[in-house]
Amino acid sequence: xxxxxxxxxxxxxxxxxxxxxxxxxxxxxxxxxxxxxxxxxxxxxxxxxxxxxxxxxxxxxxxxxxxxxxxxxxxxxxxxxxxxxxxxxxxxxxxxxxxxxxxxxxxxxxxxxxxxxxxxxxxxxxxxxxxxxxxxxxxxxxxxxxxxxxxxxxxxxxxxxxxxxxxxxxxxxxxxxxxxxxxxxxxxxxxxxxxxxxxxxxxxxxxxxxxxxxxxxxxxxxxxxxxxxxxxxxxxxxxxxxxxxxxxxxxxxxxxxxxxxxxxxxxxxxxxxxxxxxxxxxxxxxxxxxxxxxxxxxxxxxxxxx
Amino acid sequence: xxxxxxxxxxxxxxxxxxxxxxxxxxxxxxxxxxxxxxxxxxxxxxxxxxxxxxxxxxxxxxxxxxxxxxxxxxxxxxxxxxxxxxxxxxxxxxxxxxxxxxxxxxxxxxxxxxxxxxxxxxxxxxxxxxxxxxxxxxxxxxxxxxxxxxxxxxxxxxxxxxxxxxxxxxxxxxxxxxxxxxxxxxxxxxxxxxxxxxxxxxxxxxxxxxxxxxxxxxxxxxxxxxxxxxxxxxxxxxxxxxxxxxxxxxxxxxxxxxxxxxxxxxxxxxxxxxxxxxxxxxxxxxxxxxxxxxxxxxxxxxxxxxxxxxxxxxxxxxxxxxxxxxxxxxxxxxxxxxxxxxxxxxxxxxxxxxxxxxxxxxxxxxxxxxxxxxxxxxxxxxxxxxxxxxxxxxxxxxxxxxxx
Numbered sequence: 001x002x003x004x005x006x007x008x009x010x011x012x013x014x015x016x017x018x019x020x021x022x023x024x025x026x027x028x029x030x031x032x033x034x035x036x037x038x039x040x041x042x043x044x045x046x047x048x049x050x051x052x053x054x055x056x057x058x059x060x061x062x063x064x065x066x067x068x069x070x071x072x073x074x075x076x077x078x079x080x081x082x083x084x085x086x087x088x089x090x091x092x093x094x095x096x097x098x099x100x101x102x103x104x105x106x107x108x109x110x111x112x113x114x115x116x117x118x119x120x121x122x123x124x125x126x127x128x129x130x131x132x133x134x135x136x137x138x139x140x141x142x143x144x145x146x147x148x149x150x151x152x153x154x155x156x157x158x159x160x161x162x163x164x165x166x167x168x169x170x171x172x173x174x175x176x177x178x179x180x181x182x183x184x185x186x187x188x189x190x191x192x193x194x195x196x197x198x199x200x201x202x203x204x205x206x207x208x209x210x211x212x213x214x215x216x217x218x219x220x221x222x223x224x225x226x227x228x229x230x231x232x233x234x235x236x237x238x239x240x241x242x243x244x245x246x247x248x249x250x251x252x253x254x255x256x257x258x259x260x261x262x263x264x265x266x267x268x269x270x271x272x273x274x275x276x277x278x279x280x281x282x283x284x285x286x287x288x289x290x291x292x293x294x295x296x297x298x299x300x301x302x303x304x305x306x
Numbered sequence: 307x308x309x310x311x312x313x314x315x316x317x318x319x320x321x322x323x324x325x326x327x328x329x330x331x332x333x334x335x336x337x338x339x340x341x342x343x344x345x346x347x348x349x350x351x352x353x354x355x356x357x358x359x360x361x362x363x364x365x366x367x368x369x370x371x372x373x374x375x376x377x378x379x380x381x382x383x384x385x386x387x388x389x390x391x392x393x394x395x396x397x398x399x400x401x402x403x404x405x406x407x408x409x410x411x412x413x414x415x416x417x418x419x420x421x422x423x424x425x426x427x428x429x430x431x432x433x434x435x436x437x438x439x440x441x442x443x444x445x446x447x448x449x450x451x452x453x454x455x456x457x458x459x460x461x462x463x464x465x466x467x468x469x470x471x472x473x474x475x476x477x478x479x480x481x482x483x484x485x486x487x488x489x490x491x492x493x494x495x496x497x498x499x500x501x502x503x504x505x506x507x508x509x510x511x512x513x514x515x516x517x518x519x520x521x522x523x524x525x526x527x528x529x530x531x532x533x534x535x536x537x538x539x540x541x542x543x544x545x546x547x548x549x550x551x552x553x554x555x556x557x558x559x560x561x562x563x564x565x566x567x568x569x570x571x572x573x574x575x576x577x578x579x580x581x582x583x584x585x586x587x588x589x590x591x592x593x594x595x596x597x598x599x600x601x602x603x604x605x606x607x608x609x610x611x612x613x614x615x616x617x618x619x620x621x622x623x624x625x626x627x628x629x630x631x632x633x634x635x636x637x638x639x640x641x642x643x644x645x646x647x648x649x650x651x652x653x654x655x656x657x658x659x660x661x662x663x664x665x666x667x668x669x670x671x672x673x674x675x676x677x678x679x680x681x682x683x684x685x686x687x688x689x690x691x692x693x694x695x696x697x698x699x700x701x702x703x704x705x706x707x708x709x710x
Contacts, residue, residue, distance in 0.1 A: 132490035269389035
């Protein structure tokens with residue numbers, strides 16, 4: 001019964017936005033990409049207990065890698081996005097190896113510098129990256145005939161999100177997932193259990209980076225053009241906030257977090273004055289005070305009550 | 307009822323099949339009805355650049371005035387303006403919302419963030435008008451649906467270099483140093499100076515940049531300020547600009563210090579710099595309402611009364627409101643001269659605007675359409691700040707026609 005409920009939920013989630021207008025399928029395309037990114041943060045922070053303030057930049061690296069491969073080499077999007085995920089995994093491993101050998105906040109600081117450094121770097125090498133005005137690769141082919149471009153990129157992102165969520169759920173229950181949990185609970189305890197802590201943390205960061213790169217490539221396919229200022233440090237911070245607000249320890253958390261990321265600013269922007277910032281701050285505070293495990297826990301409460 | 311996974315999947319596929327064949331893209335007279343012309347705007351109304359949200363208020367005040375006078379051949383202009391907080395992803399979403407959902411006739415936006423939707427708007431064939439001076443946005447041939455309101459930053463700095471070269475004519479080649487913000491706008495400004503000095507009419511002095519996050523540029527001033535330097539041409543803004551004006555005065559610099567026109571506001575930069583601001587130069591195209599010399603100017607009097615009636619409480623002394631109002635005037639001029647209300651006719655009208663003076667433009671500066679750059683303003687009034695007011699230096703100067 002529970003499985004069929006989940007399958008129904010997922011199927012409805014994937015197909016329903018297709019009935020909405022072109023603008024809404026675009027917005028839900030963004031939601032799906034952000035949700036994939038939040039899964040990568042869940043894995044890293046919620047499961048392995050490490051903090052990254054640079055996932056927006058990793059998303060940017062994924063988006064730019066995809067754009068360059070599509071534009072200059074002519075690869076199809078699916079292959080370019082997969083290659084972007086691999087590139088981000090390599091980058092993640094390279095960053096993670098030295099930073100994660102040391103305890104504490106070093107990963108946060110290293111990823112923060114990545115987030116600060118990426119936009120100027122992208123602008124500096126304008127011959128390759130298109131400079132401040134970014135790149136627009138040719139749009140992806142339609143996933144199936146009859147869909148509009150925004151429906152098609154939405155569907156591609158939503159199906160990837162479903163796959164990522166399934167793998168994530170499986171991974172958390174696997175031996176590797178338990179190793180992540182052990183490292184998070186106590187590094188000393190993990191060592192006594194025979195877990196190689198540094199290797200485990202690096203692996204978590206590598207997988208997480210790959211998923212962030214995947215999200216970036218899909219995001220490019222949804223939005224069409226990317227510029228360096230899309231991937232500022234503010235994006236990384238907002239993503240981290242959305243991950244916490246949605247919930248770091250469940251599969252529904254990233255979806256709720258992504259809905260928050262996309263729709264709260266859009267819905268409050270009409271209020272005028274300082275209201276949007278205040279509403280945003282209040283939602284974050286309410287989530288942190290009343291729903292420690294994220295707004296996604298509302299669903300669990302509702303399920304218990306009814 | 308028990309729903310099996312197979313049934314759910316079958317349902318999903320069925321729904322997917324029926325979803326196919328979504329709405330086709332409509333273009334042509336989208337956003338124009340018998341009674342209305344619908345425009346969409348996306349501006350930073352929150353975040354660090356929130357002060358530029360007043361551009362939309364100024365422009366809308368002029369639209370409301372036009373509506374009160376009967377509109378454009380019976381059609382009222384309605385502006386839906388959204389907040390993008392200068393975040394490219396939100397600008398991209400806003401522009402799709404305006405085009406797909408609200409079905410606007412044209413999109414008006416601010417700065418470099420909405421560039422993410424430039425290609426999209428070419429495909430959707432919806433005109434895009436930007437408040438932006440970036441040279442990369444002066445390219446009508448590649449982006450036939452994108453136009454800009456502000457003058458090209460590179461054109462402005464070339465006009466500045468030419469002025470300095472002519473001013474120094476008796477004393478040998480002018481040596482022009484630059485301090486520019488390390489972003490696309492700063493690079494465009496420096497490139498304009500370089501383009502001019504490369505002709506040999508002046509020489510390029512020391513050049514340096516500062517980071518957008520810096521609030522102090524005194525070390526940059528020390529770098530470029532030496533005996534050989536005849537003038538400093540700068541694109542420095544915000545807190546860094548105020549500190550630069552003060553520091554340059556402290557070093558007893560008596561040669562020209564040029565400020566970027568977009569950072570020449572008396573209220574925001576010159577008053578806060580105090581006495582140190584006396585003697586700075588800029589290449590102006592807009593009247594600053596805070597400048598006392600315009601207190602009885604008929605154009606600004608008209609502007610003030612319209613902002614008072616239709617400005618939703620906006621401050622008419624804010625140069626950003628005047629800037630938005632100026633766009634409103636130019637846009638209405640294009641709408642009125644368009645042969646029909648279609649995107650291509652509007653763009654053609656904008657590109658061929660006849661010489662038109664506006665309430666808020668400097669005396670002697672008029673709109674003049676340019677089909678190559680898509681920018682109707684290409685002349686400047688060099689002026690020197692006397693401590694309270696901008697004093698014109700010579701006549702209005704034109705940028706080279708068509709150049710970008």
